[in-house]
Amino acid sequence: MGLRKKGSKNPPVLSHEFILQNHADMVSCVGMFFVLGLMFEGTAEVSIVFLTLQHGAPVPAGEAAAAGVRTLYHYGVKDLATVFFYTLVAIIVHSTLQDCVLDKIGRRMQFTKARQSKLNESGQLSVFYVVSCVWGTFILVSENCLADPTLLWRAPSHHLMTFQMKFFYISQLAYWFHSFPELYFQKIKKQDIPGQLIYIGLHLFHISGAYLLYLNHLGLLLLVLHYFVELLSHLCGLFYFSDENYQKGVSLWALVFISGRLVTLIVSIVTVGFHLAGSDSQTRNTTDTLTGNVNVLAAKIAVLSSSCSIQVYITWTLITVRVQRWVEDSTLQASNVKKKRSTSKGKSRKRTENGMETSNRVDSPPKRKEKSL
Template identity: 60%
Template sequence: MAIRKKSNKNPPVLSHEFIVQNHADIVSCMAMIFLLGLMFEITAKAAVIFVTLQYNVTIPATEEQSAETISLYYYGIKDLATIFFYMLVAIIIHAIIQEYVLDKINRKMHFSKTKHSKFNESGQLSAFYLFSCVWGTSILVSENYISDPTSLWRDYPHTLIPFQMKFFYILQLAYWFHAFPELYFQKTKKEDIFRQIVYIGLYLFHIAGAYLLNLTHLGLVLLVLHYFVEFLFHISRLFYFSDEKYQKGFSLWAVLFVLGRLLTLILSVLTFGFGLARAEDQQLNFSTGNFNILAVRISVLASICMTQAFMMWKFINFQLRRWREHSSSQPQSVKKKFVSAKGKTSRKERENGINGTVTSNGADSPRSRKDKSS
């Protein structure tokens, strides 16, 4: 995300700069049209499709529930309209966080262009991940998914889900769809666009897959697990930008990242290889939403495994790059400290490589320390 430069001159209406500078106001007006449509009887029926959740079913409550009836939801084509509306809301919230929080911090910290872009990215994602983790965890607790792991596959297909669950998935899809226009609004560099598209596409593919294949229980657990690890990484990066000596958060994230990948694979194998594989009904049925057949199970499990392998490959490259940067910076720091302490060096020290390109082995060897003390 590049720095948005404000100029005193007003750009032409509907020009590129005009849309970028005023995109939050434009989107707010679009969202207000749908909200105003709720106030009039003629447009209310159409506006309701965008603002409220669709496809609700009222069923009698069980003996354990205090209410007489409960409302459950299933998915349909009208969900696209609801996702579009909340995508507009996500763009507005994105602009609010950017202008009233991140931009103010950026002006105080005086980051470089590279750090400015990464700080904005981590600031936005850490807020979203924190919100999603708290909300997703509350759903897991209220629906007893944590205390009863068999609920991940028991009573599949999970075609009817509670309001909180469906709203959670709608907002997840809306947020990641909003990331596409944000590439334009934030003037993302051309070399970063492909990486961002792959990043966003993976989220949409897996979230939409869990939603459409009625695997919402497993999808929610894996999302909360993944979001918690990602939140730790981005909040650690924010602290690192304020103090470059801060490394503890990255060390904890590295451990939890590996554990998160292992736990994701374990839960996925248990669900598809053990739970759903032993279900009685294993016939493809679009009317009932049952996709529990061998081909689908293998495809979904392979998709999850390939994604985890891709993330581990990126993680290993990231750690190797950090290790190289850390190892290459040590000789330079040793050189600067030595030169500033002694100024001129002797001929014997120059022959040992202390003045010039110093290697870490030479700088830390017992012989070098003996020469310094002599």
């Protein structure tokens, strides 16, 4: 059994290559400091802020028996520490999936760097979308949101969240925050970084907006719809990436994509419309930041306009991209037809010329060699 040979040159400590190769181990060491802090009495209180959910509020006995929970949560400044710790966890999970699954597939299939980069992006996001869709659907079912759609626009009087709802939003924020350092760890090209920053920023903006405005059920439903459409997008991309004969699957995804955006628009308009019509907070002019009440007319209009504008922007971007590809494909096909015609004409000319030459050689009598005396 042969041993694996180490590289002839090890990168210097804290150099660019060293950080790229060992960033998961370095992040694991940072995370272990918070875990080990639980073992000591002096640092346990600080470590708990990073590891567990904060800003819990006890529920009265009657409401706790009806809801089946004893503690509900609201948001606060300490959530930033929790998001930071789970951002470290997301970096570790990302690196583990990259090393144990995606890199092995790339080596076995002998992908080029461009194909390996595409596999890494689609593979990581596909796993995240699958987990988020299953987890989000479980929360919607367990909190009777699908059975009682009025929960989407009927805001609770206490403005509190369950444990699983808050942990879901904390995990979502942590994942998208971890995407910023991953741009450096994955060696993303400079020309692709602005688009990636916009993509990540839009997710953080809408997730944090639903979290801060206590639109938890609405935000969760829209996230599940959005992630399901994006999951189909990456799966179709992977199939087309492996075999270009899956063009019909890509076209089917475009229809599903537009349908998902339309459903998202309808849900947003219906939810905010009923919320505006049935809320008694329309007469309030300012938000009560002490009680966390942001259920006012201005906030609802901002949510509706933001949701509608981003869906229209995404749909318009898809349509323009599809039209550009269609024009490029049509021009490419036209150029290929012209090339085939020109090559066929050239071959026919050569054939006629060769025919004339052979006929001349046949008609002309062969030359006899003179015998030497």
